[in-house]
Amino acid sequence: xxxxxxxxxxNDLHVTVRSLSGEIAQTTxxxxxxxxxxxxxxxxxxxxxxxxxxxxN
Numbered sequence: 001x002x003x004x005x006x007x008x009x010x011n012d013l014h015v016t017v018r019s020l021s022g023e024i025a026q027t028t029x030x031x032x033x034x035x036x037x038x039x040x041x042x043x044x045x046x047x048x049x050x051x052x053x054x055x056x057n
Contacts, residue, residue, distance in 0.1 A: 016053070025050040 005016040011032040018024050029035075029047035036042035 015047075017050075022054065024053045024055075026053050027051070 001018070002020055003018045005014075007014045007016075008031070011030055013029045013031045014026060015029065016024065016026040027047050027050045029043070030040050031046070033040050035046040040046050
């Protein structure tokens with residue numbers, strides 16, 4: 001099973017994904033101000049790198 005979850009917290013969008021193999025990863029993107037304006041880099045530079053959040057077996 002794969003999945004994607006989106007959650008807005010303040011000025012940030014948290015994107016969490018689950019792969020077919022069960023790995024879980026998350027990134028955070030700054031969405032306010034609008035990407036590409038007001039000192040917020042344009043997409044995809046307004047997002048951080050994905051971090052592996054897969055729990056140990």
